[in-house]
Amino acid sequence: MLYIDSISKGIVIDHITPGLGFRIFEYLKLDKSDFTVALIINAPSKKEGRKDVLKIENNIDLDLRVLGVIDPTVTVNIIRDEKIVEKIKISPPESVEDVMKCKNPRCVTSTEKGVIQKFSLLDKEELSYKCDYCDNIYNWEV
Known part of the structure; x- marks a missing residue:
C-alpha cells in the first residue's frame, strides 16, 4: 500500500476522474511550484472504483x-x-472568461486584440460551452 503523508495546510483536490489529475496539474502549472505537490493517479475509491487526487502543501x-x-x-x-476545515463541491460554471480559447478564425476573439474569451454553458452533461461571440461549441481542452 502506498502512503502519502497528510498535509498541515493547503488544498486537496479529491475525486478527480481518473486521467484528469495530470490535466489539472498542468493547467494549474504545479510543475513550476516551489512547494510540495503530490499527484496520485488511479487511487482506490469507494464511490467510483478509481480516482486521481492532488495534494498541494500551500494555500494557492x-x-x-x-x-x-x-x-x-x-x-x-x-x-x-x-484537518479539513472546508469542503467545496464543484459544479460546471454557467459562464467562464479566459479559460478556453475560441478556434474559429472568423471570431472577433481571433481577429481583434484584447477581446476577452467568453463562453456560456450549453450542456451540463456533455460539459459543452459555446463562444458568446460566434456560437461555436467547445469542450474544455488543455
Whole structure:
C-alpha cells in the first residue's frame, strides 16, 4: 500500500476522474511550484472504483470555476492544522472568461486584440460551452 503523508495546510483536490489529475496539474502549472505537490493517479475509491487526487502543501489561489470546466466531479478540501476545515463541491460554471480559447478564425476573439474569451454553458452533461461571440461549441481542452 502506498502512503502519502497528510498535509498541515493547503488544498486537496479529491475525486478527480481518473486521467484528469495530470490535466489539472498542468493547467494549474504545479510543475513550476516551489512547494510540495503530490499527484496520485488511479487511487482506490469507494464511490467510483478509481480516482486521481492532488495534494498541494500551500494555500494557492484556485479558480474553482476552471475545475468545474475540467472535471465537475471534484471536491476541494481546504486543510489547516492537518484537518479539513472546508469542503467545496464543484459544479460546471454557467459562464467562464479566459479559460478556453475560441478556434474559429472568423471570431472577433481571433481577429481583434484584447477581446476577452467568453463562453456560456450549453450542456451540463456533455460539459459543452459555446463562444458568446460566434456560437461555436467547445469542450474544455488543455
